[in-house]
Amino acid sequence: VKKPRDKEISPPSGEISQLAEHLFRQEAGKLVSVLTGIFGIDRLQLAEDVVQEALIRALQTWPYYGIPKNPAAWITQTAKNLALDLIRREKLFRDKQPEIVASTEQWSADSFADDSPSFDTEIKDSRLRLMFACCHPLIAQEEQTALALKTLCGFSAAEIAKAFLTTEAAIAKRLTRARQKIRDLRIPFEIPSGSELSIRLNGVLQTLYLLFNEGYKASSGESLVKKDLCYEAIRLAVLLAEHSVANLPRIHALIALMLLNGARLPTRTDTEGNILRLKEQDRSQWDRTMIARGMFHLLQSAEGDEASDYHLQAGIAACHCTAKDYESTDWPKILSLYDRLVEFDDSPVIALNRAVAVANVHGPMAGIEAVEAIRHHGKLSSYYLLYAVLGELEAQLNHPQTAADHFRSSLRLTEIRSEQMFLSKRLKACEERTANRR
Amino acid sequence: MVTFLHTETNGLLCAVAISKKASMTTPITTPEYMLLFRGMDWDRGLSPEEIQNVMSRWIAWFDRLTEQGKARAGQPLTDKGKVISGKKGQTVSDGPFAESKETVAGYILLQADNLDEAVAIAKECPGLDYGISVEVRLVDQQIGRGIGVGV
Numbered sequence: 283v284k285k286p287r288d289k290e291i292s293p294p295s296g297e298i299s300q301l302a303e304h305l306f307r308q309e310a311g312k313l314v315s316v317l318t319g320i321f322g323i324d325r326l327q328l329a330e331d332v333v334q335e336a337l338i339r340a341l342q343t344w345p346y347y348g349i350p351k352n353p354a355a356w357i358t359q360t361a362k363n364l365a366l367d368l369i370r371r372e373k374l375f376r377d378k379q380p381e382i383v384a385s386t387e388q389w390s391a392d393s394f395a396d397d398s399p400s401f402d403t404e405i406k407d408s409r410l411r412l413m414f415a416c417c418h419p420l421i422a423q424e425e426q427t428a429l430a431l432k433t434l435c436g437f438s439a440a441e442i443a444k445a446f447l448t449t450e451a452a453i454a455k456r457l458t459r460a461r462q463k464i465r466d467l468r469i470p471f472e473i474p475s476g477s478e479l480s481i482r483l484n485g486v487l488q489t490l491y492l493l494f495n496e497g498y499k500a501s502s503g504e505s506l507v508k509k510d511l512c513y514e515a516i517r518l519a520v521l522l523a524e525h526s527v528a529n530l531p532r533i534h535a536l537i538a539l540m541l542l543n544g545a546r547l548p549t550r551t552d553t554e555g556n557i558l559r560l561k562e563q564d565r566s567q568w569d570r571t572m573i574a575r576g577m578f579h580l581l582q583s584a585e586g587d588e589a590s591d592y593h594l595q596a597g598i599a600a601c602h603c604t605a606k607d608y609e610s611t612d613w614p615k616i617l618s619l620y621d622r623l624v625e626f627d628d629s630p631v632i633a634l635n636r637a638v639a640v641a642n643v644h645g646p647m648a649g650i651e652a653v654e655a656i657r658h659h660g661k662l663s664s665y666y667l668l669y670a671v672l673g674e675l676e677a678q679l680n681h682p683q684t685a686a687d688h689f690r691s692s693l694r695l696t697e698i699r700s701e702q703m704f705l706s707k708r709l710k711a712c713e714e715r716t717a718n719r720r
Numbered sequence: 721m722v723t724f725l726h727t728e729t730n731g732l733l734c735a736v737a738i739s740k741k742a743s744m745t746t747p748i749t750t751p752e753y754m755l756l757f758r759g760m761d762w763d764r765g766l767s768p769e770e771i772q773n774v775m776s777r778w779i780a781w782f783d784r785l786t787e788q789g790k791a792r793a794g795q796p797l798t799d800k801g802k803v804i805s806g807k808k809g810q811t812v813s814d815g816p817f818a819e820s821k822e823t824v825a826g827y828i829l830l831q832a833d834n835l836d837e838a839v840a841i842a843k844e845c846p847g848l849d850y851g852i853s854v855e856v857r858l859v860d861q862q863i864g865r866g867i868g869v870g871v
Binding site for chain 1: 760762765766767768769770771772774775776778779781782794795796825826
């Protein structure tokens with residue numbers, strides 16, 4: 283529940299607190315999964331509509347009668363009734379009607395309100411099937427993340443658009459394309475088995491990773507939606523890990539890396555939305571619970587002898603989270619993790635991050651050399667952070683003029699306001715130092 | 721208490737609302753107003769998060785009015801019903817309205833000092849931003865005729 287805006291008056295009773303935060307969003311994801319199992323994956327939209335309708339019913343009645351004792355059960359029951367109405371009415375279900383009516387009635391007849399274990403397992407299975415369907419390799423990556431947010435997390439097209447800094451129409455188009463592909467390519471609603479499972483699971487993890495990353499990226503405005511992306515990615519990953527087929531070391535590593543990075547989210551900007559660097563962040567404001575949970579998953583990820591790039595990234599995040607202050611950060615350890623990470627992934631962005639670690643261990647000059655070694659990588663030449671890093675390192679070497687040039691290049695390459703403001707500040711400091719010298 | 725409502729806008733609706741909370745025996749010193757919430761068709765683009773948000777605000781609003789003794793009753797109305805019209809009621813059509821945005825989705829019976837206060841309260845309705853409109857009507861306690869104003 284979002285805080286009421288100023289003009290709205292807070293409730294006199296504790297009624298609002300009876301509703302768990304993001305309850306509707308979470309129930310929506312759950313019910314869409316279960317209903318998709320009933321209607322069929324090709325009628326995904328129908329499942330979404332029924333759930334939407336159930337939530338609107340709550341909106342139309344709860345304000346007058348108050349919140350029911352078990353809000354989740356109320357929504358489930360309403361969605362079930364709406365689904366049954368629809369199945370009985372719609373011709374498209376005629377051939378299988380008795381069968382699906384029976385299965386629908388069953389899924390809540392045995393007291394779903396008390397979280398009956400059989401229904402609970404069914405939810406978990408359905409949700410996993412839907413995850414696998416949304417993250418199917420035949421669907422483009424950007425469509426996968428949009429579809430996952432829509433169906434599994436209950437985001438509206440408008441909210442997704444805000445998160446991805448694009449238009450609602452563009453997102454609506456993406457969603458339509460994705461649903462179309464599911465229908466046309468007959469993407470199954472099932473948990474893959476055998477050797478396919480591992481590959482497909484990697485696809486799901488990759489999508490969750492990108493979802494998290496999208497939220498983690500610094501950007502202007504809508505920071506609330508951005509944060510929600512991170513939390514939703516974590517929530518889905520945790521749900522995934524709860525299922526026996528996905529309970530693998532690498533998923534725990536992914537959860538750990540998301541939690542350990544997510545713990546620092548609130549401190550990455552100041553109250554005016556300006557970017558704060560790691561050494562400027564108020565470490566006492568890091569989310570201790572998330573760090574503890576992250577360390578727990580990191581421990582679980584160490585079982586077995588599997589090591590993924592998620593393991594290494596989680597290890598790096600753990601080094602930062604466990605350092606008392608910036609100065610006592612274990613940079614040699616971080617560097618060694620980066621050394622192994624570049625073996626996994628030759629992404630120039632990772633190499634650039636490694637260069638920062640190099641600078642912290644061997645000094646700014648070594649850092650610059652490490653950057654120079656990767657500088658001519660095609661993708662990097664237009665990457666604003668390349669110049670921001672070079673600017674930082676030149677400034678440390680007391681070369682304010684060279685540093686200023688880099689910050690100027692960097693500024694030209696980013697359109698995000700908070701980043702522009704940060705770089706302008708850095709540029710100004712360098713220019714002042716150059717002027718003082720004269 | 722039984723309240724019988726007419727809407728001149730189309731002359732079709734007869735909504736009979738039976739309220740449990742308001743009591744006949746309480747002598748009424750302040751006027752009563754009926755807030756009619758029109759629009760069954762909430763913005764269909766609302767996400768679950770937004771639905772929960774607007775609902776929580778609505779509940780808080782209604783609770784506050786109840787606690788202040790201003791809201792005497794309130795109930796949702798479904799869109800199931802029949803419209804009877806014609807001289808001898810020979811025309812019966814389905815649903816209160818053809819257009820769902822015209823349908824009365826619920827009401828609150830309000831005790832307010834005057835129309836201005838009732839309108840001010842109506843303007844706080846959290847549904848206004850989401851395609852809901854509120855009609856404020858004075859309940860005439862003597863002869864059952866009212867004057868109204870739309871918000």
